[in-house]
Every structure is written in C-alpha cells, then in structure tokens.
Amino acid sequence: xxxxxxxxxxxxxxxxxxxxxxxxxSVSGTPxxxxxxxxxxxxxxxxxxILLAATSIIGTLIPQGxxxxxxxxxxxxxxxxxxxxxxxxxxxxxxxxxxxLLLFAINLVACTINRxxxxxxxxxxxxxLQPVDRLLKMPKSAAFTLSSADSLSxxxxxxxxxxxxxxxxxENGRLFFHESxxxxxxxxxxxxxxxxxxxxxxxxxxxxxxxxQIMIAEGEKVAEAxxxxxxxxxxxxxxxxxxxxFVDFYDTGAPKEFxxxxxxxxxxxxxxxxxxxxxxPLSYKGLTFYQSSYEAMPIITFTITxxxxxxxxxxxxxxxxxxxxxxxLNLGVMQFLPNIHGGQAAHVWIGDDGLPxxxxxxxxxxxxxxxxxxxxxxxxxxxxxxxxxxxxxxxxDPGVWVVWLGCAGMLLGFGVVxxxxxxxxWLWVGERNGQPTLILAGRTNxxxxxxxxxxxxxxxxxxxxxxxxx
Amino acid sequence: MILTSSYxxxxxxxxxxxxxxxxLISWIFRxxxxxxxxxxxxxxGFLAQTIGILLRWVESYQMGYGHAPLSNLYESLVxxxxxxxxxxxxxxxxxxxxxxxxxxxxxxxLAMAYASFNPNVTDEIQPLIPALKSNxxxxxxxxxxxxxxxxxxxxxxxxxxxxxxxxxxxGLLSKxxxxxxxDELMHQTIFFGxxxxxxxxxxxxxxxxxxxxxxxxxxxxxxxxxxxxxxYAIALHARFVRGxxxxxxxxxxxxxxISVIFTYFGVNFLLSGLHSYANAG
Numbered sequence: 156x157x158x159x160x161x162x163x164x165x166x167x168x169x170x171x172x173x174x175x176x177x178x179x180x181s182v183s184g185t186p187x188x189x190x191x192x193x194x195x196x197x198x199x200x201x202x203x204x205i206l207l208a209a210t211s212i213i214g215t216l217i218p219q220g221x222x223x224x225x226x227x228x229x230x231x232x233x234x235x236x237x238x239x240x241x242x243x244x245x246x247x248x249x250x251x252x253x254x255x256l257l258l259f260a261i262n263l264v265a266c267t268i269n270r271x272x273x274x275x276x277x278x279x280x281x282x283x284l285q286p287v288d289r290l291l292k293m294p295k296s297a298a299f300t301l302s303s304a305d306s307l308s309x310x311x312x313x314x315x316x317x318x319x320x321x322x323x324x325x326e327n328g329r330l331f332f333h334e335s336x337x338x339x340x341x342x343x344x345x346x347x348x349x350x351x352x353x354x355x356x357x358x359x360x361x362x363x364x365x366x367x368q369i370m371i372a373e374g375e376k377v378a379e380a381x382x383x384x385x386x387x388x389x390x391x392x393x394x395x396x397x398x399x400x401f402v403d404f405y406d407t408g409a410p411k412e413f414x415x416x417x418x419x420x421x422x423x424x425x426x427x428x429x430x431x432x433x434x435x436p437l438s439y440k441g442l443t444f445y446q447s448s449y450e451a452m453p454i455i456t457f458t459i460t461x462x463x464x465x466x467x468x469x470x471x472x473x474x475x476x477x478x479x480x481x482x483x484l485n486l487g488v489m490q491f492l493p494n495i496h497g498g499q500a501a502h503v504w505i506g507d508d509g510l511p512x513x514x515x516x517x518x519x520x521x522x523x524x525x526x527x528x529x530x531x532x533x534x535x536x537x538x539x540x541x542x543x544x545x546x547x548x549x550x551x552d553p554g555v556w557v558v559w560l561g562c563a564g565m566l567l568g569f570g571v572v573x574x575x576x577x578x579x580x581w582l583w584v585g586e587r588n589g590q591p592t593l594i595l596a597g598r599t600n601x602x603x604x605x606x607x608x609x610x611x612x613x614x615x616x617x618x619x620x621x622x623x624x625x
Numbered sequence: 626m627i628l629t630s631s632y633x634x635x636x637x638x639x640x641x642x643x644x645x646x647x648x649l650i651s652w653i654f655r656x657x658x659x660x661x662x663x664x665x666x667x668x669x670g671f672l673a674q675t676i677g678i679l680l681r682w683v684e685s686y687q688m689g690y691g692h693a694p695l696s697n698l699y700e701s702l703v704x705x706x707x708x709x710x711x712x713x714x715x716x717x718x719x720x721x722x723x724x725x726x727x728x729x730x731x732x733x734x735l736a737m738a739y740a741s742f743n744p745n746v747t748d749e750i751q752p753l754i755p756a757l758k759s760n761x762x763x764x765x766x767x768x769x770x771x772x773x774x775x776x777x778x779x780x781x782x783x784x785x786x787x788x789x790x791x792x793x794x795x796g797l798l799s800k801x802x803x804x805x806x807x808d809e810l811m812h813q814t815i816f817f818g819x820x821x822x823x824x825x826x827x828x829x830x831x832x833x834x835x836x837x838x839x840x841x842x843x844x845x846x847x848x849x850x851x852x853x854x855x856x857y858a859i860a861l862h863a864r865f866v867r868g869x870x871x872x873x874x875x876x877x878x879x880x881x882x883i884s885v886i887f888t889y890f891g892v893n894f895l896l897s898g899l900h901s902y903a904n905a906g
Binding site: 197 | 752754755758759817820824827830834836837838839840841843845849851855856858859862866867892896
C-alpha cells in the first residue's frame with residue numbers, strides 16, 4: 156500500500172493505512188461506537204479547523220475589549236444585542252470559542268489515543284522478513300550473479316550493510332535486513348502532543364497567571380498592581396521604585412527609546428536595580444515588568460512675593476495641594492494648558508484658612524497680583540518642567556515554560572516528519588535459478604534522492620567486494 | 626551616478642520581469658536556450674537584489690540607525706521577493722524544470738514593483754522604533770517570509786495544476802510537470818511553508834512575550850497568521866488522511882495564499898492592531 160506523504164512515497168502495510176484513515180475499525184474487530192468514531196475522526200478535525208479559522212475572522216473585524224457602550228454607538232441596537240449575547244466584544248474568551256478550542260483538544264487527544272496502539276502494534280510486527288520475489292519488486296533493487304555461493308562469508312556480507320541488522324533463512328538462502336529511522340513514524344505524534352502541551356500551558360497561564368498594570372511617577376514607589384480585567388488591586392509582595400524615566404526621539408520625530416530605571420525594594424531594602432526598555436523587561440519573584448507606556452506631568456514653578464517682601468518659590472505638580480506655611484496659603488494647579496495664546500498657562504487654586512478659595516489663570520512669565528484679605532501678593536509662573544510617570548505591564552505566567560516546551564516539541568516533530576526517513580535495505584544471498592545470486596533491495600518513505608545515493612554506495616561496495624556483475 | 630540601494634532594488638523589478646518573460650517564451654516556443662537565459666536573468670537579479678539589500682543595511686549604519694533592512698513595508702516586500710526567488714532557484718536546481726519559473730518569478734517582480742513604484746510605500750530608511758529593537762526581529766521576519774514565499778510558489782503550482790486539467794501528450798501544457806508530480810511538489814512546498822509559518826508564529830510568540838509580556842494576544846496579525854495556518858493544516862490533513870489530491874489541494878493552495886496576502890497587507894491597511902508599524906507610512 157502506498158500513500159503520498161509530504162510528496163514522498165510512504166509505503167506502509169495495508170492495515171497501517173486503514174488504521175490511519177479509518178480510525179474506529181480497530182484491529183481487534185470491535186464494532187465502531189458512533190460517538191467515539193466522530194471524536195476520533197479527522198473529519199471532525201478538519202471541521203474544527205474550518206470553524207476556528209472562520210470564527211477567528213470575526214474577532215479581527217470587531218474591535219475587541221472595548222467598553223460596551225462604544226459597540227452600541229458604532230453598531231446600533233440590533234447588532235449590539237448580537238455582539239452582547241454572542242460575547243463578540245471579547246470573542247476569544249467567549250464560552251463558545253473556548254468550547255471550540257476544547258473540542259479541538261479533545262479531538263486531538265482522542266485521535267492520539269485511538270491510533271497509538273494500532274500503529275505501535277503494527278510497528279512491532281514488521282520484522283523485515285520478505286520473500287525474494289518481493290525484494291525484486293522494491294523501488295530500488297539490484298541482482299548480482301556470484302562466481303560461487305561460498306565466495307562471500309557471512310562476515311563479509313554483514314560488512315556490506317550498515318549495523319545493526321537482522322537475518323533470516325529465506326528460500327535456500329540467507330536474508331539480511333537493516334533499517335533506520337523507523338521511529339520517525341512517531342514524529343506526527345510528537346507534533347500533535349506538542350500542540351496539546353501548548354494548550355495546557357495556556358490553560359495554566361489563564362488559571363494561575365496574572366496580568367496587570369502599574370503607573371509609577373518618578374521618585375515614587377508602588378506596592379500594588381491593578382489587575383487588567385477585574386480592576387482589582389493585586390499586592391506585589393515587594394515595592395517597585397521608579398528612579399527616572401527617559402524618552403528619546405529620533406530627528407524624524409519617531410520614538411527612539413523608552414526607559415525606566417527601576418529599583419526593587421523588599422522590606423525597605425534594595426534588592427535589584429535594573430533599567431527596563433521595550434524588549435528588555437525585568438523579572439523578580441515570578442513577576443515580570445514590561446515598559447508599556449508613559450505620561451508626562453508638568454510641574455509648575457510658581458514664584459510668589461508678598462507685600463512685605465517675603466518671597467517663595469513653590470513647585471506645583473498637577474492636582475496636588477502645596478502649602479506655604481509662613482503666609483498660611485495653600486496652592487494647587489487645577490489645570491495646565493501647554494499651548495494657549497502661544498504660551499503655557501495654569502489655572503491655580505488658592506486657599507487659606509479664613510476666606511473662600513479662588514482660582515486664577517496665570518500665563519507663564521506674566522506676573523499677576525491677587526489679594527487674600529488684607530494681604531496683596533504678586534505671583535508668576537517662572538518655569539514649567541516635566542515629571543514623568545512610567546506605565547508598566549505586570550505579568551505572572553507560570554504556564555509560559557510549558558508553552559515553550561510545546562513549541563520546542565513542535566519544532567522537533569516537524570524536523571522528524573520532514574527530514575527523518577524510514578529506510579529499509581535487504582541483502583539476500585542464495586541460489587536462484589540454479590545460480591549463486593546476491594540480491595540487494597531497498598525502500599524509503601521520504602527523501603528519495605538521498606536514499607538513492609546511499610543505495611548506490613552499498614551497490615558499489617558489493618561490486619568491489621565480490622567482483623560481481625549485475 | 627551613485628549606486629544606491631533603492632536604485633539597484635527597483636532595477637530588479639525589471640530583471641525579474643524579464644526573467645518571467647524569458648521563461649514564458651521558452652515554455653511557449655519550446656526553446657531551452659531561452660529558458661537558460663531566464664535562469665541567468667533570475668540569478669543576476671537575485672545577486673543584484675542581494676547586493677541592494679546589503680547596501681541598504683550599510684546605508685542604515687551610515688545614517689546612524691544601524692538595523693537589518695526588515696523593518697517596514699518596503700523592506701519586507703523586497704525581502705519577500707528575494708526569498709521567493711531563493712526558494713524558486715532551489716526548486717529549479719533540484720527539479721531541472723523551468724516552467725515553474727513562469728509562475729514564480731512574477732510574484733517576485735510584482736512585489737518589487739509594488740515596493741518601488743507605489744507612492745504610498747516609502748523607500749526611505751527609517752529608524753527602528755523601540756518595539757522593533759530586538760534580536761528576534763531577524764529570526765521572526767526570516768522564518769515568516771520563508772513560509773510566505775513557499776506559499777506563493779505553492780500557489781503558482783496550484784495555478785499550474787488547475788490550468789493543466791489533464792495530462793496532455795502534446796501542446797503547450799504537456800511541458801508542465803505531470804499532474805502527479807505537480808500534485809506531489811505542491812504538497813511538499815505547502816508542507817515546507819507550513820513548517821516555516823509555524824516557526825514564524827513561534828518566534829513571534831517568544832518575541833511578543835519579551836516585548837509585551839504576552840505570547841499570544843489575538844492581535845489581528847496574529848489571528849490572521851493562525852487562520853492561514855488552519856487553511857494549510859486543512860490541506861495537509863485532508864490529503865494525508867482523507868486522500869484529497871490534485872484539484873482540491875490546488876484550490877486550497879489558492880485560498881491559503883489569499884489568506885497569506887490578507888495577513889501580510891490586509892491586516893495592515895484594513896485592521897488596526899499591535900503590528901501597525903508595518904503600515905505603509
């Protein structure tokens with residue numbers, strides 16, 4: 156029985172093919188069970204491929220993970236109902252998509268379980284014993300006429316074949332058989348099991364993993380992350396301190412580098428110091444921190460002079476109350492406009508104990524007077540500097556190494572399926588049609604060209620050893 | 626005049642076009658010598674393109690950016706074209722058949738024409754944005770494009786197969802490889818592409834895990850590469866286990882390549898996502 160695999164001829168014994176294509180007709184002859192039959196069918200696998208591919212498209216057309224009212228605005232009430240019911244706003248995590256993936260995994264497990272013993276059994280049964288006529292019908296074969304049957308000792312013969320080999324008595328002669336790469340039939344299993352391993356890794360990650368976000372202003376420490384989906388706080392178990400954040404641009408205006416200089420503190424002791432960039436995360440105690448965003452916050456330098464000549468320079472971050480004790484004033488920036496009338500402006504909130512607070516707009520560089528009770532102050536914005544806040548992605552994924560293991564297995568499986576061939580070569584010596592004869596035969600299930608070279612080599616060796624003519 | 630990479634690269638558009646015409650003439654008029662000329666042109670074009678790519682690499686260092694020319698749409702198109710010719714030349718060398726050239730070199734020429742002459746595709750050397758600064762860039766792009774190029778050629782073979790609805794004794798189509806060989810070859814090429822697409826997806830996952838902290842985020846580009854992977858998985862399983870041959874696989878090869886093109890361009894232009902730096906601009 157010949158089937159085409161990978162453009163290479165595979166020759167498997169008949170039941171082999173049956174085992175592959177018609178899984179439920181097990182060799183033991185038990186009647187097929189319909190449910191198991193469907194579950195182990197490649198028809199189901201192909202159907203699932205089609206379904207997974209087709210449904211995956213939906214999630215690339217409808218934006219994922221937006222807040223629900225945006226879908227209502229964009230798609231109207233009818234489509235919105237569909238999106239909501241079918242969970243299309245977060246399709247890849249919807250129950251039906253997960254169910255499809257689960258069915259895919261079950262199908263894969265079922266196919267593997269179902270075919271494993273059958274192939275394994277057939278694999279063991281095939282000893283390499285073949286009648287001489289069959290040898291001559293092999294894809295590669297050559298017959299040599301020897302001068303006498305005893306011209307080659309068994310030791311000579313075995314030197315012609317690569318080790319190891321088996322030998323049998325066949326039709327007034329002796330048959331030597333060598334094979335290699337028989338295990339390559341398991342390559343497909345390595346591949347399929349690896350896909351299961353990847354899915355298991357993903358499952359581990361989704362159960363025990365964690366994905367969150369933290370924002371840290373320069374010079375500040377954070378001990379909690381916000382979980383991405385639930386919005387809940389998640390204690391890190393240590394503190395992350397952002398010493399400095401840098402952003403650098405090319406002349407073209409494109410970003411060149413985002414960098415946060417991070418320090419990890421545990422029990423108020425510094426334990427790790429590392430700058431992180433995009434593509435260069437930091438890992439500590441199973442949590443990994445990735446550079447993902449940043450925010451620039453202006454800090455307004457505010458200079459105030461009171462009527463009696465007292466002068467104070469205050470640094471005002473946005474939305475933070477700063478106190479000038481001597482004058483009994485509280486100040487804060489409510490709003491900052493980086494570009495208004497060609498300059499920078501800030502809406503500054505001013506309050507003190509006795510009087511109702513007020514808010515005044517200041518343009519950078521332009522001095523203004525204001526009065527609180529009996530006191531008159533002159534004030535101006537003298538400088539605007541930036542303070543950065545770095546945005547980090549935080550991740551814990553105990554499944555990721557399982558996923559990589561699966562990926563490595565997949566590559567190994569592909570390597571075996573694509574490049575490792577099952578090569579078989581036979582050497583028979585005996586009397587045929589009254590003449591001492593040597594027959595060499597061989598076949599491979601893939602990579603025919605390489606096999607031909609190998610076969611020719613053996614042929615040359617035989618000719619050299621025996622001086623035989625073909 | 627100064628030999629710049631862009632000039633050299635746009636030149637290869639015409640060399641590959643010329644090669645395609647020579648292969649076509651050799652096929653139609655059955656002049657093997659013209660076919661030899663086609664091979665010669667393809668090899669010359671390939672060398673010119675290789676020099677062009679290397680030159681561009683050097684130029685990027687001279688500009689102070691210093692990165693492999695695999696970072697924007699222009700560079701990826703050039704690389705796709707280069708890879709397609711590499712895979713084709715390997716096949717021609719192995720199979721000693723030039724008719725496949727008629728259906729392969731046009732892909733390379735078209736990609737180069739689009740890269741060089743579409744005003745929306747800039748051939749400027751751009752600096753690398755932070756997300757792309759990784760050693761995985763080369764591994765990811767090379768493996769993905771080895772897959773894409775193999776699929777392009779498998780698509781060419783699919784077209785050949787459908788054109789040759791049966792084995793003719795004489796006439797134009799008799800020069801095409803026999804249906805059996807074409808079918809086998811197409812399957813082999815699809816499997817080769819599938820292997821590299823898988824490696825490409827894996828390297829992409831490793832990289833994404835390093836840059837974004839997640840190896841799979843259902844970003845449209847990722848999702849479409851998976852859709853492509855499913856299409857070819859169907860072709861492989863249907864053939865191996867259900868015995869699908871010939872026409873059905875040829876159609877799947879075409880559908881698969883449409884999916885490749887959508888993964889490559891469609892996602893960039895029509896959908897938004899994490900891979901948006903691959904946009905034309």
